[in-house]
Amino acid sequence: MRKYIALILFVILSCQPEELMIVEPLPQYEMIFEESQSSVTDGQEFSFEIISEEEHHLVISKDGSVITKESFLPTLELNTRKIYTKSLPNDLLKLELINSSGVIKNTFIQIY
Numbered sequence: 225m226r227k228y229i230a231l232i233l234f235v236i237l238s239c240q241p242e243e244l245m246i247v248e249p250l251p252q253y254e255m256i257f258e259e260s261q262s263s264v265t266d267g268q269e270f271s272f273e274i275i276s277e278e279e280h281h282l283v284i285s286k287d288g289s290v291i292t293k294e295s296f297l298p299t300l301e302l303n304t305r306k307i308y309t310k311s312l313p314n315d316l317l318k319l320e321l322i323n324s325s326g327v328i329k330n331t332f333i334q335i336y
Contacts, residue, residue, distance in 0.1 A: 253302065257321065257329040264333050266309045272321060272329065274298040281322045284333070286315060309335045
């Protein structure tokens with residue numbers, strides 16, 4: 225009888241609830257240079273792919289005049305940056321990704 229009680233206690237104590245694995249959704253990236261024109265708001269993140277680790281520049285311009293320029297050292301593949309638009313004019317502007325060999329990608333952004 226003691227064996228059965230010990231066996232029952234062993235089974236009860238060894239049983240544990242199953243741990244549920246929570247799967248988080250993959251982050252969605254807005255690939256800015258895949259569109260010919262995008263609307264952007266202040267603090268919005270955008271992503272782009274780079275295949276070299278040399279210094280790159282993101283340039284925002286209007287009618288050939290540079291409004292802002294950011295230099296950075298990218299990581300290979302996917303890069304994500306934030307755009308702050310409070311100091312930019314509410315207009316259609318050109319966004320270019322440039323490295324030492326010239327313009328890699330460009331698109332137009334509408335500032336709101």
